[in-house]
Amino acid sequence: MRRHTVSTAVALCAASLLGVMGTASAAPRAAEAAHTAQRQQPVDPVLVDCFWRPQLQPGDFMIACGDGNSLLTSLHWSSWGADSALAEGVNVVNDCVPYCAAGRFHSYRVIVRLDDPQPWKKHPQVRHYTRMSLVYTDGRPAGYGRVETYPLWN
Incomplete structure (x- = not known):
C-alpha cells in the first residue's frame, strides 16, 4: 500500500511539473504574439x-x-x-x-x-x-x- 502511495505521489508530481513546463514554454509565445500585435497597432503621436x-x-x-x-x-x-x-x-x-x-x-x-x-x-x-x-x-x-x-x- 505504501508503495502505491509513493508511486501515485511521484506520478502527480511529474504531471504537475509537465503542466508547469508546458505553461512556461507557452508564455514566451504568448508574450511574443502580444508584442507583435502591439507593434502592428498604430500608436498615436506624442x-x-x-x-x-x-x-x-x-x-x-x-x-x-x-x-x-x-x-x-x-x-x-x-x-x-x-x-x-x-x-x-x-x-x-x-x-x-x-x-x-x-x-x-x-x-x-x-x-x-x-x-x-x-x-x-x-x-x-x-x-x-x-x-x-x-x-x-x-x-x-x-x-x-x-x-x-x-x-x-x-
Whole structure:
C-alpha cells in the first residue's frame, strides 16, 4: 500500500511539473504574439516636453522652455489621434513690462491644435506632433494674432 502511495505521489508530481513546463514554454509565445500585435497597432503621436519626455494628453505644457514666459494650463483634450489633437485650455503669458523679470502673467482662453506628426529624432520609431496652433477665443496678448502657430522641437 505504501508503495502505491509513493508511486501515485511521484506520478502527480511529474504531471504537475509537465503542466508547469508546458505553461512556461507557452508564455514566451504568448508574450511574443502580444508584442507583435502591439507593434502592428498604430500608436498615436506624442507631444515632446521641455525635458524631452513624451507626453500624451498633458494637463499643462510649457511653450517657452527657455524662460517659462508662456505656459498652457488646464488642458482638456477632446481628441488625440494619428493626425492631430485638439484641446481647450488657458495660455498664461508674461507681458514682460517693463522687462520679463518684472512682468505680470495674464491668462487667455485658447483652443490648442497639434498636427503634422513626424518621426521623433530621439526615438525614430515614435511619432510626435511638430506644430502647435493656438486660437485665442477671448482676448490675447499684445502683439499676438488671433491664431498663433509654432513649430515644436524635435
